[in-house]
Amino acid sequence: MNGKPTPGALVWRLSMKWRVAVDRALAPLGLTHAQYVLLSSLYGMAGAGKWPSQRELADHTGLEALYVSKLARALEGDGLVERTRDPADTRTVRLALTDRGREVVTPALAEVRVLLDRLLAPLGGRGSDRTAAFVRDLTTLLDAPLD
Template sequence: MMLDDAATGRLLWQVTTRWRAAVDRAVAPLGLTHAQYTLLGSLYGLSQSGTRPSQRELADFAGLEPIYVSKLIRALESAGMVVRDQHPADPRALRLTLTDKGLAVIKEAVTVVHALQDELTAPIGGSAGPRNRELVRTLQALLDPSDRNEPMTETPVLTGQDISEAHGAVRKLHEQILHDTGTTSNQHITLKVIAVRGPWASRTALRDHLCDQPQLGLDDAAADRLLNELEQRELINGGDPVTLTAQGEDLHTRLTTAVQGTAAQLYDGLTPDDLAVAHRVLTTVMERADRLRQDV
C-alpha cells in the first residue's frame, strides 16, 4: 500500500470541514454560525470568571484574527447578543459584554453542540473516551510549535510543577471572582468556615481553627487581623458566638454561586474515573508532604 504523504493535511481538512458544517446546521436555529458560536462561547467562558475582555483579548483567547473577530462582533451586536462600551484602561479599545439574550442563546448552543460532539466522536468511543482524549493531545501538539520536536508520550507524567501551576491558575481565577467584591481569598474561606461549620462558640476557637489550616498560612496575629477586617466590613458579628451577619450571609451566597459556576466549567468533560485518579494522587501527595514537613 502506497503511503499518502498528504494524508494528514487532507484528512484534517475534511474532518474540520464536515465538523464545521455540522455545527453550522446545529446552531442555525439559534441564529448563529459556527464562527459566531465559537466567539460567543469564548466570551461566555471569560465572563464566567468575571472578565470583560476587549476585542483583541477575545481574539487571542479564541485563536481568531482580530479583523475577523471585529466582523463577527458587529453581527452579534446587531443581533442583540453582545454590547460594546469604552474600555476603562484603554480609550482605543472596546470592552465586550454578553446581553441577557446572548447569555440565553450561548447556554442553549453549548448544550446542543456538546450533544453533537458526543455524536460525532461516537466512532472513537465518545467525548469522554480515552481515544478522544488522545486525539485532543495530538491536535494540541500540532497546534503548539514548541512541541514539534518533542516525542509524544502515551501517558503524560504528572509533576510537582503541574500541581503548582494548576493550583496557581485556579487560585488566580477565584481571586478574580472575589476582586469585584473587595474580598480576599482568606476572607472568603473564613466566611465559608463560619457558614458551614458555625456558629463558633468563641472568637478564640475560630482563630485557632484558622491557624490550623495550612493553606491560609496564618499565625495568631494574622488570624486576628483577618477577623477584625470581616468585623469592620460588618460581615461577622463582634461577639460570641461568632456568626455571619445578614450582609455576610448574602456575600457568602453570592460568592459560592459564582465559584460553583466556574468549578462546573473547570471539571466539564472530566470522567468520574479521571477525577477519582486525580483525587487519589493529590491526596497521597498531600499526605506525604505533611509527613515530610514534620521530619524537616
C-alpha cells in the same frame, strides 16, 4: 504518492466536516459556527471572571482580529453582545454577552454538546482515553510554532 491522504488533508477535511455539522446543528437557533465560537467563548470567559478585549477574544478563538471586530459589531446590532471602550485604554474594546446573548448561547451550548457526543463516538465519546489523547495531539500541533 501512495494515494493515501496526507495529515494536512485529513485535518482540513475533518475541520470542514465538523464546521458543517456545527452550522447545521445551530441553523435552527439562528446562529452560524463563527457566531457560536464568539458567543460561547465570551460565555466561558465570563464564567472565569474575564472581560476580554476583541484582541484577547481573537487570540482565544483563533479567529482573525478584524473578523472578531466585524462579527462583534454585527452581534451587538442583534443585541447579543455589548462592546465597551476600556476605561484604562480607550483604543481597546471589551466584549461581554448581553442577557439576550446568554439566552441565545445557552441552548446552542447544549446542542453542540450533543453534536460532540455524536462526532466523538467513534473514539469512545467525550470522556474517553482516546478522545483525551486526540485532544492532546491536536493541542500539540496547534501550539507548535510555524516558523
